Amino acid sequence: MTAYASGAAAIDTVARLRVMAAGVRGARVVERVVPAPVERVWALMSDLEGEFGRFQPDMRRVRVVRVAGDRVEAVARSRWGLRARLRGVLRPGWCWLQSRFLIIGMAAAPEPGGGTRVALTGGVRVPGRAAVVPLGAAAELAEAMARLEARLG
Amino acid sequence: MSPVAGEDRGIALARAARAGNTLAMHDLLDHLTPYIARICVPIALADGPDATQEALVAVFRALRGLREPEALYGWVRAIAVREAVRVARRAARAVPAELADVPERGDPQLAADIGDVLARLSPGHRAVLVLRDVEGLDEEAAAAVLGVPAGTAKSRLHRARSSFRKAWFS
Incomplete structure (x- = not known):
């Protein structure tokens, strides 16, 4: 098992993301295989205070305020000036964050044929619910994926 | 026999997940994956990971409809067996x-x-x-x-x- 497999060993992180999305009403998953090793891809995706804000379309600035084991807490400011306190989990190949108004899910796992399978989900959260506003969610994810691919060169 | 360690925790997580907390849902996924794999892998064999994933998707999709969180494990077990048998048959290993x-x-x-x-x-x-x-x-x-x-x-x-x-x- 690599570090990018699920902690529970049975399924990889991208499969886990599909499971989480199944539990979030309105959530879509956008997946792509990128021609880069998972370590490089994940170094970029998990850089919450740096690269993350450059490929997630609505993020302006993210500041990590607390890390305890795999638990992370961050304050994000959107391009509209809105502030979100994100709480969640960050592991190799895996990130799940929620605030009252946002859900962000990211996964990366080595693709058997080479490269890395990347998956994104989430969007604007229906406050307090396991649901995202479906309007525009897929387009936002597609844009995030395109930016991520561009950042990876 | 107790299906998994921390049964009470699983039930509490299921309750919180049903109420809309996706971090509780995340922790429930960690908690249930080994339990579901333990059922799916011996039934679906080489397709065990596929069966585990499909059982988890079915469980999480249906979670908001779970009326009695206390019945979590029996409910999950029934879904896991059903999905494992379905995946194994589909894989023509029957x-x-x-x-x-x-x-x-x-x-x-x-x-x-x-x-x-x-x-x-x-x-x-x-x-x-x-x-x-x-x-x-x-x-x-x-x-x-x-x-x-x-x-x-x-x-x-x-x-x-x-x-x-x-x-x-x-």
Whole structure:
């Protein structure tokens, strides 16, 4: 098992993301295989205070305020000036964050044929619910994926 | 028998996840994955990871409809068995157990591990073995999970066990 497999060993992180999305009403998953090793891809995706804000379309600035084991807490400011306190989990190949108004899910796992399978989900959260506003969610994810691919060169 | 350590925690997580907390849902996924894999892998064998994923998707999609979180494990077990049997059948590995198919003494395959014998049973036979001998259910409860009459579960179990006996002790 690599570090990018699920902690529970049975399924990889991208499969886990599909499971989480199944539990979030309105959530879509956008997946792509990128021609880069998972370590490089994940170094970029998990850089919450740096690269993350450059490929997630609505993020302006993210500041990590607390890390305890795999638990992370961050304050994000959107391009509209809105502030979100994100709480969640960050592991190799895996990130799940929620605030009252946002859900962000990211996964990366080595693709058997080479490269890395990347998956994104989430969007604007229906406050307090396991649901995202479906309007525009897929387009936002597609844009995030395109930016991520561009950042990876 | 207790299905997993921290059963109360699982029930509390399921309650919080149903109420809309996706971090509780995340922790519930960590919590349930080994339990579901323990059921799916012996039934779906090489397709165990696919079966585990599909069972998890079915569980999480249906979670908001779970009326009694206290019944979490029985509910999850029924979904896991159903998905594992479905995936195993779809993968066309549903070779019915014929006692004649079980390796004879001296057959090199007899030296293979227990998985080899399991692979010679149909998914339905593997499911009843898992429910009785791994999950510790009685015949009636196993039959209810599988949606078959108690007599069918009993005869499948008898057949599965006799295949094992013949394989290991002939």
